[in-house]
Amino acid sequence: MKLIVTGATGQLGGLVVRHLLRKVPASHIVGVARHLEKASALMELGIEVRQGEYRDPESLSHAFADGTKLLFISSSEQDDPSRVVQHAHVVKAARDAGIKHIAYTSFAFAEDNPLALVHLTTEHAIRTTTIPYTFLRNGGYAEFFIHSSLKANVENGTIFTNAGQGKVNAVSRSDLALAAATVLTEEGHKNKEYNLVSCHPWSFDDLAEALSEIAGKSVVHRSVSFEEEKSLLVRSGMPEAYAERTAYVYTAIAEGKMARTTDDLVKLIGYETPMKELVGKALQG
Numbered sequence: 001m002k003l004i005v006t007g008a009t010g011q012l013g014g015l016v017v018r019h020l021l022r023k024v025p026a027s028h029i030v031g032v033a034r035h036l037e038k039a040s041a042l043m044e045l046g047i048e049v050r051q052g053e054y055r056d057p058e059s060l061s062h063a064f065a066d067g068t069k070l071l072f073i074s075s076s077e078q079d080d081p082s083r084v085v086q087h088a089h090v091v092k093a094a095r096d097a098g099i100k101h102i103a104y105t106s107f108a109f110a111e112d113n114p115l116a117l118v119h120l121t122t123e124h125a126i127r128t129t130t131i132p133y134t135f136l137r138n139g140g141y142a143e144f145f146i147h148s149s150l151k152a153n154v155e156n157g158t159i160f161t162n163a164g165q166g167k168v169n170a171v172s173r174s175d176l177a178l179a180a181a182t183v184l185t186e187e188g189h190k191n192k193e194y195n196l197v198s199c200h201p202w203s204f205d206d207l208a209e210a211l212s213e214i215a216g217k218s219v220v221h222r223s224v225s226f227e228e229e230k231s232l233l234v235r236s237g238m239p240e241a242y243a244e245r246t247a248y249v250y251t252a253i254a255e256g257k258m259a260r261t262t263d264d265l266v267k268l269i270g271y272e273t274p275m276k277e278l279v280g281k282a283l284q285g
């Protein structure tokens with residue numbers, strides 16, 4: 001059996017490989033990297049690493065040869081039409097290599113999210129092959145909100161956002177990686193879609209409360225407008241385009257677009273890492 005993991009040099013893929021190593025022998029795992037020179041840490045884990053670039057179908061046919069199951073991690077390309085083409089190359093190469101099961105990292109509630117069209121398109125492409133699939137419809141990464149720069153929020157006692165009282169169903173990459181490793185190594189997940197979001201969505205008031213408790217110092221969440229948030233982020237050193245994107249994410253949260261929940265993740269991996277635990281780690285990091 002060969003379990004093939006694309007995007008293995010990325011943050012999610014690297015965690016998947018590490019979770020897989022707790023479940024199967026290293027000889028069953030193949031990591032695919034577009035730049036082999038970035039893969040030395042993977043090679044040190046004792047797994048086979050093959051070169052594969054989504055833009056280059058030939059490289060994919062070598063990368064997927066003799067594979068049993070494929071974890072296809074979506075491309076980080078920003079241009080959506082180019083991303084669709086890359087994903088079509090991956091799906092066709094998987095079919096031609098005789099892959100028996102494709103697990104694909106889609107996005108939570110993709111059919112209701114206008115920003116997830118690439119993921120829906122890729123899901124449809126996978127269905128056309130008739131290869132059994134599992135759509136891992138990942139929620140937003142908790143690490144987008146919970147990271148070491150929260151230390152600065154503890155220092156100045158405030159978190160500013162334009163998210164209002166909106167709730168966030170984000171999940172840690174490690175939990176999502178364990179979900180992927182579980183689907184690759186267990187039976188019973190063929191032709192299933194899992195919306196992998198938190199069972200316990202939290203608000204930025206909740207985040208401020210967790211920071212206060214862990215740091216032993218009062219931290220409050222203050223709501224500001226979209227424009228105020230954007231300029232605060234730019235003044236803190238964030239590039240303007242990224243600041244604008246972040247403020248848009250907060251608007252989506254304020255509108256309740258990241259509050260929807262399911263228990264798919266907990267059913268799959270048996271637990272979810274609580275927000276407070278992630279905050280504790282972020283403050284230590």
Ligand SMILES: NC(=O)c1ccc[n+]([C@@H]2O[C@H](COP(=O)([O-])OP(=O)(O)OC[C@H]3O[C@@H](n4cnc5c(N)ncnc54)[C@H](OP(=O)(O)O)[C@@H]3O)[C@@H](O)[C@H]2O)c1
Nearest residue numbers: 007008009010011012013034053054074075076139140141
């Ligand atoms: N759920 C969310 O909140 C969320 C947020 C952002 C992104 N995503 C999606 O989830 C994916 C995984 O997330 P992540 O945090 O692991 O991202 P990441 O750290 O940027 O990793 C992306 C991986 O995909 C590889 N890759 C990108 N383009 C490729 C191509 N053309 N051919 C072959 N490999 C390619 C990258 O290779 P290199 O190491 O060479 O760059 C890297 O290994 C992202 O690619 C993106 O599609 C989800």
